[in-house]
Amino acid sequence: MHVAPPTELRHHALLFTFSHSGEKRRQRHAAVAADSSGSSFSLTASLMRLSKHIKYENLAAGLSGGVISTMVLHPLDLIKIRFAVSDGLKMRPQYDGMMHCMKTIWKVEGIRGLYQGVTPNIWGAGASWGLYFLFYNAIKAYTQEGRQTELSAGEHLVSAAEAGILTLCLTNPVWVTKTRLVLQYNADPSRKQYKGMMDALVKIYRHEGIPGLYRGFVPGLVGTSHAALQFMTYEGLKREQNKYKKMPSESLLSPLEYITIAAISKIFAVAVTYPYQVVRARLQDQHNNYSGIVDVIRRTWSNEGIEGFYKGMVPNLVRVIPACCITFLVFENVSRLLLGEYH
Incomplete structure (x- = not known):
């Protein structure tokens, strides 16, 4: 019987080891590829299932509610933003309260002054509410697919947060534009930095790039919790x-019930999350430079204390409660009318 020398045995052993490890690597790569392919297929299947629940009637109804409430209540939104950024800079007009602010703007700039920034606000509010209701109802229906039980409070919370993130990604540039326009204090049109919505969008992009259009995006993400x-x-x-x-x-509720429920839910959300709106507005303001969110929080706390984070909340509540009530009332009725569920 022939016995192979030790060197030959080692050679065969090495060949077997490399061959075996190579086979294992091929199996791992195949498994990873299969897993990746499976994940991709699963994601595609999920998106296809989600798309079946998209109803453009919800988009139209949400857009209608957002536009109507914005047209009625824009002056209060303008006042809220002016109070939110009032950090003591001398270039800013000083207001003693909501009525004084409104009278001053009316006296200096007239009705046009009270409606500065209304165009991006209508675009932003219409698009935001329309997209939000579109995404929210689709995600909610997708989550409930095949179930007899109702969604839990946590599932409603997650569905709304996901809808908010998707909506913010699409609408943040419009909100930056609106903030810049309502913070133009000069009554002389020739001395204003921006002539209108498109002029503001172009100039922000030209001078600040994509980051400029997405200023306040991170606190906006925090705002999806609102x-x-x-x-x-x-x-x-x-x-x-x-x-x-x-x-x-x-079941369809009465208009008074929708208004009451919408008001309670809005007051609760504002009370919990208002400070992020102050931080966001100050980041988007063209009259002051902050290095980031931490800088805004640090300087606001240092200069103004806890009250600084709640500046403009009263005019904000005066504006958002009726705006929310109008938006939800219009949405509930218009969506059911368009979907043929109005009885």
Whole structure:
């Protein structure tokens, strides 16, 4: 019997080891590829399922509510932003209160002054509410697909947060533009930095690039918690009201019930999350330079204390509560009318 020398045995052993490890690598790569392919297929399948729940009637209804409420209440939004950024700079007009602010703007700039920035506000509010209701209802229906049980408060919260992130990614440049336009204090049009919405968009992009159009995006992401809390509360109160009336959870309520539920949910959300709006407005303001969110928080706390984070909240509540009530009332009725569910 022939016995191979030790060197030959080692050679065969090495060949077997390399061959075996190579086979293992090929198996791992194949498994990774299969897993990647499976994940890609799963994502595509999920998106296809989600797309089936998209109803453009919700987009139209949300857009209608956002546009109507904005046209009625824009002056209060302008006042809220001017108070939010009032950090003591001498270039800013000084106001003693809401009525004094409104009278001053009216005296210096007239009705045009009270409606500065209304165009991007209409675009922003219309698009935001329309897209938000579109995404939210699609995600909610997708989550509930094949289930008999109602969504929990946590699932409503997550659905609303996901819808908010998607909406913010598409609309942040419009909100930057609106903030810049309402913070033009000079009554002389020739001395204003921006002539209108498109002029502001072009100039911001030209001088500050994409980062300029997405100023305030991170606090805006934090702000999605505001809408998420609002929608979670709104859905819960709506369900409880129908349960109290011994009606199905999605039954149509009266206008007064929608208004009351919308107001309560908005007050709760504002009380919890308002400081992010101050931080966001100050980041988007062209009259002051902050290095980032931490810098805004540090300087606001140092110069103004806790009150600095709640500046403009009263005019904000005066504006957002009726705006929210109008938006939700219009959405609930228009969406059901367009979807053929109005009885």
